[in-house]
Amino acid sequence: MYPLAQILHTKGYYLTGSDNNETATLQAVRDMGIPVTLGQKAENIEGADLIVFSAAIMEDNPELIAAREAEKRGVRLAERAELLGLVTEQFEKAFCVSGTHGKTTTTSMLMMILMAANVDPSAVIGGKLRAIDGSGRAGKSEYMVCEACEFKDTFLHLSPNISVILNIDRDHMDYFKTMDNLKLSFEKFCGLTTDLIIANGDDENVRDVLNNCKSKAKFITFGESHTNDFYADYIQQLSDFHWQFSLMHKGTELCRLDIHVPGRHNIYNAVAAAAAAYSAGITVEAIRRGLDDFKGAMRRFEKLAEIDGVTFVDDYGHHPAEIAATLKTAKSMSFKRVWCVHQPFTYSRTATLLDEFAEALSIADKVVLTEIMGSREKNTYNIYSKDLAAKIDGCVWFPTFEEVAKYVTDNVEAGDLVITTSCGDVYKVADMMIDIMKNKEKK
Secondary structure, three states: OHHHHHHHHHOOOOOOEEEOOOOHHHHHHHHOOOOEEEOOOHHHHOOOOEEEEOOOOOOOOHHHHHHHHHHHOOOEEEEHHHHHHHHHOOOOEEEEEEOOOOHHHHHHHHHHHHHHOOOOOEEEEEEEEHHHOEEEEOOOOOEEEEEEOOHHHHHHHOOOOEEEEOOOOOOOHHHHOOHHHHHHHHHHHHHHOOOEEEEEOOOHHHHHHHHHOOOOOEEEEEEOOOOOOEEEEEEEEEEOOEEEEEEEEOOEEEEEEEEOOOOOHHHHHHHHHHHHHHHOOOOHHHHHHHHHHOOOOOOOOEEEEEEOOEEEEEEOOOOHHHHHHHHHHHHOOOOOOEEEEEOOEOHHHHHHOHHHHHHHHOOOOEEEEOOOEOOOOOOOOOOOHHHHHOOOOOOEEOOOHHHHHHHHHHHOOOOOEEEEEOOOOOHHHHHHHHHHHHHHHHO
16 A cells, blocks of 8 residues: 555555554554554544555455545545556556565566666555655656566456466465366566566476466566576576676677676576566666666565574565565574564464474574564464464564563574564564674673
8 A cells, every 4th residue: 555655655645545554554654644544443534536556455454444435425436456457557668577476576576677877757665665765657658667466366457468477376365266266366567567478487487377377468588498588597696685697688698797696596586677668668778777777676585684693584474475575584594593573463374384384494594483474364263373383493472572572582683593584573672682783792
C-alpha cells in the first residue's frame, strides 16, 4: 500500500489510512502528512470516495465490513491490486516483474537502470530503495516499474507491456493448492502481456508456463545456461559485496558489469533487469551505470551495524528458498559464525513447508526463532515455532522479541554475523539487539 500512497499523494489526492502495528513504514506515511489511525474502526472510512484494501485484510475486519456497506450506497471499493492495475494502464512501457523470489531486488535494479537513462520512471516496489527515498515514485514519462505478486492472483489485475518471470516455486499453497494451479496463474499473467516476456530459461516451471501460455507477446530468456538469450559469463567475486561479470547476449559480450550486493543469485537478478532494459531500448552505458550505483534495497541483506566485532544484517527472506540463498551467501563470507534470527510468517506457509524451512535454516550455525506471525491468518493449522525448532539442531525459540534479543546478545562473539529474516516485523529484534550492544559498548 505504501508506494501507491506515495504516488497518489504526489499526484494530489487526499489520503487517509489505518494500520494495526507501529512500523517504520507507518511513520513514513505520517511524515508525508497523511493521517493514519492505529487500529481498524468502521468510522475511519467515513467520507471516503474510494476505499482501497489489501489482500492481507480479513473479511471480519470492521473497516472492510463498513466499506462493503458503503459500496452498496455507491462508494467505490477496490482491492490494492485493482488500483495498481489501473495505475499500470496509464503507461506505455509498464515493466511488471514477477516470480516467487527476487522481485524487489530485480525491480530495484531495473529502476536504477531507468533512472541512469534519465527517462523519469514511476515505480511501485515491494521494498524501500534509498535512491528514491521509499518504495514508490511518480515520474512523468511512459516508463513504469512494478512488482507483480502472484499471491491470490493479484498480478492478474495488471496491464504489463513487458513482463519478467524470475522463477516459479512452491509458495502460497494455501491459495493455489497445487503447482499446476500456480503455473496456470503465471500462464494467465503472460497472456496479459502485450509486448515482451523475459523469462528464466533455466527454471523448469517457467519453461512449462512458456510452453503452455497463449500470449501474443514475444519472449526471450535469461539465466545461467549459455543457451539463454541473455546470460552472465566470466564471473568474478572481488569481495563479499562486489561481483563482476560480462553481460552476454546470444554469445556476444554487451558489456562488463559490476554489482555491489552479496550472493551469486543476485547476478541473475541483474541479468534479468539488464535484459528487460536492453530489450526496451535502454543503452548499455545506462545499464552499466545503473547497476554500479545499486547498493541493494532495504531489508535485502541490508547491513545495519557492526558493534564490538559483531555484524548485524536484516533480510526480507520468508520462503525456504530465499532463506537458503541468504544463508549460503552469509556462510561464503569471512565470518566466524552465522546466526539466523527468524520469524516464521503465516501459519499456512510454516505448516506446508515445515521440513523445507528446517533444512534452509540449518545452514546457519545458530538459529533462534520468534513466535509465528500469523498476519492475515488464524492458527487453524495447530502449528507453533516449537515444532520448527524441534527439527533444527541446537535451535531455540522465545515468545517475546525482548527474550530473543537478550539471548543473542548474551551469546554472540566478535567475528559473528547475525541475520534477522522474515517479511514480518523481526527487524524490531535487530533494533533491540543493536541498542543492547551499543549500551554494552559504552560500559
